[in-house]
Amino acid sequence: AARIQRPCSNSRYDGVDHWPEARDQAVPSRCKYEGCRGRSRIFCKKCRVPLCLTKDRNCFYRFHV
Numbered sequence: 403a404a405r406i407q408r409p410c411s412n413s414r415y416d417g418v419d420h421w422p423e424a425r426d427q428a429v430p431s432r433c434k435y436e437g438c439r440g441r442s443r444i445f446c447k448k449c450r451v452p453l454c455l456t457k458d459r460n461c462f463y464r465f466h467v
Contacts, residue, residue: 435461
């Protein structure tokens with residue numbers, strides 16, 4: 403599998419067009435929020451990184467602020 407690069411910080415924190423997208427994957431990808439060891443099928447459409455977005459963990463929000 404190809405490595406996922408983190409977006410540069412000026413687009414990561416710009417607050418524009420960051421939308422969660424569910425991907426149909428057999429195996430979820432590891433969340434890219436620093437310190438999280440969870441797995442997710444949710445990706446940011448703009449940053450193209452997998453991030454947890456559940457009732458117990460919202461790495462999607464924390465990654466972008």
